[in-house]
Amino acid sequence: MHNQISNFKRSATQFAFGSITLAVVTLASFYLQTHFAAMALVYLLVILLFSLIGSSVASYALSVLAVAALAYCFAPPAFSLRIDDPQALPVVVAFLTVSIVGTHLIGRVRQEREAAHEAAAQLRRGAADLKDREKRWHAIFEHNPAMYFMLDEAGTVLNVNTFGATQLGYARDELIGQSVLGIFLKEDRAFVHKCVRTCLENIGQSRTWDVQKIRKDGSVLWVRENAKAMLWADDQPIVLIACEDVTERKRTELALQRSEAHLAQAQELSHTGSFGWNVATGEVFWSKENFRIFQLDPQTAPGPELVVERTHPDDKASVQEIIDRAMRDPRDFEHEYRLLLPDGSVKHIHARVRATRTATGDIEFVGAATDITAARQVEQQLRRSEAYLAEAQRLSHTGSWSWDLYSLDFVYRSAEVDRLFGFEPQETVSIETIRSRVHPDDLPRLQEVQRQAIEGKEERFEYDFRILLADGGIRRIHSVAHVVVGSDGNVRELIGTHMDVTEQYAARERLENTLAALRESEQRFRDYAETASDWLWETGPDHQVTHLSEHTSAAGILATGLIGLPRWDIACDVEEEPEKWRQHRATLEAHLPFRDLVYRTVNRMRSPIYVRTSGKPFFDLNGNFLGYRGVSTDITALIRGDQTEQELRKAQAELAHVTRVTTLGExxxxxxxxxxxxxxxxxxxxxxxxxxxxxxxxxxxxxxxxxxxxxxxxxxxxxxxxxxxxxxxxxxIEMVPLDINDVVKDVIALVARELVNHRVTLKTKLTEALPAILGDRIQLQQVIINLVMNGIEAMDAVTDRTRELVIQSSEDGTGYVQVTVTDCGVGIAEDDTDRVLDPFFTTKSSGLGMGLSICRSIVEAHAGRLSVVRKQGPGASFRFDLPLHKELVP
Incomplete structure (x- = not known):
């Protein structure tokens, strides 16, 4: 209705404006004296113009008005609606027809244009609305505080909201296109795949499950997934999954489960069962531990009467009275009673019960029953132990105590402490009275212990003090104490013991006197052990022999014949070596220890023997010199062995000289x-x-x-x-630093003619700038000459190849210089390789077999080694290694 009124007003307004326009045009035409046909055309243009911008109804009305104005004003006769001119009537009819048809057509076109504009506007509004809704849904999808995933049939992520990706620590692009199984634990992937397949098999049905997902950083969160499969625009199935983070809920559930498990374990470990009893409903709850304490099957229906049934006969009346009173007057209570179990054992139970009200207003008792049997047994044992301890303290004269460092008084002291101070256990004694019994000289020490304990300088103290008894006697106390730290971290108390050591102190004085003689004896035998012995001896302050062990008989020395003699009267070489004995006497006069003095004497058969002796002075407790103690060893065999070795070396030198002279003859x-x-x-x-x-x-x-x-x-x-x-x-022998290459060159000069005579080619491979060695030039020349001559002789029978002798020198990198002499002669048989250096071994018909043996002795005397080197091809190779001169080695 409102639209009709609005359209009528708009049409009336347009008609009014159109009428005014026609009137203005008509007046202008009178003024210009426009022709009838021209006026009809002008009216038609006005009508058509208004039909374009106005409504059709107004245009129709203007057409009628224009026809009337045209017939009235311009068709003869003028100012009359009658038309006499036969030519004007068709014009008026045509004008009316054209104006109405044109108006109608223009109205149709305008309506279609307006409809098109309206459709376009609606389309724009629809697109904007669609875009706005898509934007809102995208915002909801992106920022909804839940994870959304869109999967295809294969489980590939087609889309994921930003919140979901962020929750997992990824960017959206890192998840899109990847298998959704990658964000689940390996052990859960089969389960997730099965759930997704179930959704795809049941299009449109929702499915919910709980599972763990892995964040990018490796952490795990629990989610509850609500999934539904649906068909996409191309009829391809997809799976939409909404994930709710239930990590905290899961953790709470797990924590609750652990708490329940821990509570059950705690009850089992502490032997404490819990129970509940609703008085109004009679409903009773017992924990598992409660059934175990009462030794009942958990399937048994618990109740107060069952408690009374299990109670020890001597305690049943009191337990029943507690139950009856609780039913009459619901208050908290605590009770201790005993159970008599089917196996005849007895348990002590301590029950604590609290009265509460339920939401419905009923009275409910909640409590705990603790098996305190072990505690009661320990308590009994503790009482016995306390009795034993008191008796042990009385017998051992040891008292225990606890001292408050701030109130300066005993927190606790045993009866034995009072007895140690000379008081009766029942006697009332003040701290001042006890302190007056401490010896005045020992009070500062006790005060120092208190000060150090408060300052925390030490944690354990051990000290002695004296007690002045009423009869004038003195009791010696040995005390051991340690600090006790309070909850504030400060030292609060000293806990310790007082032990009567008066008898021990007296015994210790007697023991110390006894130990003095024992220490002297121990020192004597300790000295013997330090010098290790063939036989032991001892002299007085005048250096005369006072003691000899029986070991002297092993050397043929009669011990009794040496007692009272000084060492220089026993020796036979005093005149031969006066300086040695002068120095020995000076050492003795200075009371200094001496070691390895060697002298010659005779045994009981008057045969010369050599003795090596060592000794050290000993003194009494006051530092007075008492003499020497020591050890002597018969080294006659060692001395004679050295002499024999020197003679052998002399013989070897003689033999080496003979060999050199022989070689010179050759x-x-x-x-x-x-x-x-x-x-x-x-x-x-x-x-x-x-x-x-x-x-x-x-x-x-x-x-x-x-x-x-x-x-x-x-x-x-x-x-x-x-x-x-x-x-x-x-x-x-003259041992001097040598360059081994110079020694080799000297030898080459001596054997050059022999090489020529035997048609032997000599090659030398001498390493330049070799480190020096320490040796005798002549003996080393002898070794090289012997090896060269042996090589020349070994090649006499060679006719099918060049007779070549090679001399090499080098350093092996381990501190040795090497010289090698190699020939290409007949070589050495495999069986003879290990014997060729032995004395008297030779393969020559006229040889003595001493040349290589002497060479080996010379090399070994230079701390080196001579060896046969295995080589490829004919001939033999000998090498000797000599150590570098250490003083010249950098």
């Missing part, structure tokens, strides 16, 4: 050649010198050169003779 040809060469050169150069001098004008320059050549050749001959004399010389 090298006679080479030596003669080495000497003849420089002698022949000297003769030639001397003749030349005479020739230069005998000229009419002497050629002094050429003569000088000849003389210089003579000198050089003489030096060469002298050097050869020096080497020969050195090898032939019989002298002491």
């Amino acid at each position: 090298l006679t040809t080479s030596i003669a050649h080495e000497i003849n060469q420089p002698l022949a050169a000297i003769i030639s150069n001397a003749d030349a010198c005479l020739g230069w001098m005998g000229r009419q004008t002497p050629d002094l320059s050429a003569a000088r050169c000849s003389v210089e050549w003579i000198i050089e050749d003489a030096i060469r001959a002298s050097e050869v003779i020096r080497r020969i004399r050195a090898l032939a010389k019989k002298g002491e």
Whole structure:
């Protein structure tokens, strides 16, 4: 109705404006004297114009009005509705027809345009509304405080809201396109896959389950998932899952379960059962531990009468009275009674009950029943122990106490403490009276203990003090105490014991006197043990022998014959070695210990023996010198062994000298050649010198050169003779730093002619700048000459290959210099390899078998080793290793 009225008003308004417009046009036409047909066209344009912007009803009304104005004003006769002109009537009819049809068509077009505009506007409003709703639903999906997942049939994540991804620690892009099983525990994935398959098999039905999900950081949260499968736009099934975080709920449930389990375990461990009793309804609850305490089957219906039935006959009346009173007057109560169990055992029960009201106003008793049988047994044992302790303290004269460090009074003291101070156990004694019994000289020590305990400097104290008894006697007390720390962290008390050690103190004085003599005896035998012995001896302050052990008989010495003699009267070498004995006497006079004094004496058979002795002075408790104690050893065999070894070394040196001389004899040809060469050169150069001098004008320059050549050749001959004399010389071993390469070169100069005579090619591989060794040049030359000559002889029978001898020197990196002599001769049989260095072993028909043995002795005397080196191919290889000179090693 409102719209109709509004349309009518709008049409009336348009008609009014249109009428005014027609009137204005009509007046203008009168003024311009417009023709009838032209006026009809103008009216038509006005009507059509208004039909475009106005309503159809107003346009129709304007058409009728325009026809009337046209017939009245412009069709003859003027100012009359009658039309006399036959040509004007068709114009009026045509005008009316065109205006109505045009108005109708324009109205239709305008309506269709308005309908189109309205449809477009509705479409825009619908699109905006759809976009707005999509935005709202997207916001709801994204920011809803729940996790949403959209999955395809394979379980791949098609979409996930931001909240869900954030809850799991991921970005949305990290989850979309991935299998949803990746965010579940491995053991739960099969379960989740089964749940998803069930949803897909039941389109449209919801399914709920609880499961754990894994966050990106590895932590786990519990979720409750509500899933439903539905068909997507392309009829493809998808699964929508809404996940609710129930971690806290699960934790609460688990905590509750653990709490219940812990409570059950706590009840079992503490032997405490819980129960509830609703007086009005008669409903009774017992915990599992309560059934165990009463030794009843948990299926048994519990009740107050069952408690009375299990109660010990002597306690039934009191238990029944407690139950009856609780029913009459519901108040908290506490009771202790005994149970008599079917197996005849007795249990002590302590029950505590609290009266409460339920939500319905009923009275309910909630309580706990504790099996205190063990506590009662311990209490009985404790009473017995207290009695035993009191008796033990009386027998051992030991009292226990506890002292408050701030109130300066005893918190507790046993009866024995009073007895130690000379009071009767029932006697009332003040702290001042007890303190007056402490010896005045010992009070500062007790006060110092209190101060140190308060300051926390020590936790345990052990001290002695004296008690002055009423009869004038003194009782000695040994006290042991430790601190007790209060809840505030400060030391509150000292707990300790007082022990009467008066008898022990007296016994200790007697014991100390006894121990003095024992210490002296122990010291004597300790000295004997420190010097370890063949026989033990002791001298007085005048250094005369006062004691000899029986071990002297092993050396053939009669102990009784030496008592009272000083050591220098027993020795036989005092005149031979006066300096040694002078120093020994000075040591004795200085009361200093001495070690390893060696002297010669005779045994009971008057045969010479050697003795090594060591001793140390001993003193009394006041530091007075009492003499010496020590040990002596018969080292005659050792001395004679050393002498034998020296003689053996001398014999070896003699043999080595003979061998060198023999070798020189074998090298006679080479030596003669080495000497003849420089002698022949000297003769030639001397003749030349005479020739230069005998000229009419002497050629002094050429003569000088000849003389210089003579000198050089003489030096060469002298050097050869020096080497020969050195090898032939019989002298002491001279250990000096040597370059082993120089020793090798000296040998090569001596054997050069032998190498030529036996058609042997010599190759040397000498490592430059080798570290020095410590050795005797002549003996080492002998070793190398022997090895070279053996190699030359070993190649005499070789005709099918070059006779080649190789001498090498090197450092092995372990502190040794190596020299190797290798030939390509007949070699050494496998069976002879281990014996070739032994004395008197030889493969030569005319050999003595001592050459290589002597070489080995020489090398070993230089702390080295000589060995046969296994080699590939024919021939043999010998190598000796010598240690570097330590003083020259960086």
